[in-house]
Amino acid sequence: MAYLGRVTSTRQVAEWASGETKLSADKLDRLRTAYFIAGLLREREGSATVQSWFKGMNPQLDDVAPAQLLREEPIDTAGPAVVAAARAFAFIG
Incomplete structure (x- = not known):
């Protein structure tokens, strides 16, 4: 989660989970896509x-x-590409 959320510390992930810190829209989109x-x-x-x-x-x-890709590329292009690859893997193998 830390990797996909573009952070170097799992402490930030714990802060997101506890509600102490809010995720940016970009990070939230990346994590939702991965989920x-x-x-x-x-x-x-x-x-x-x-x-x-x-x-x-x-x-x-x-x-x-x-x-x-989900970490480094713009989510509006990486997201659909990775979802398509996941669907191909899941349904075709």
């Missing part, structure tokens, strides 16, 4: 596979890891 994708994949795969999918090179994403 949606995780749920989609979890319907068909185990948690270890889902975790590996986020971290592994993905041929549909030019061999970039989905988590890296």
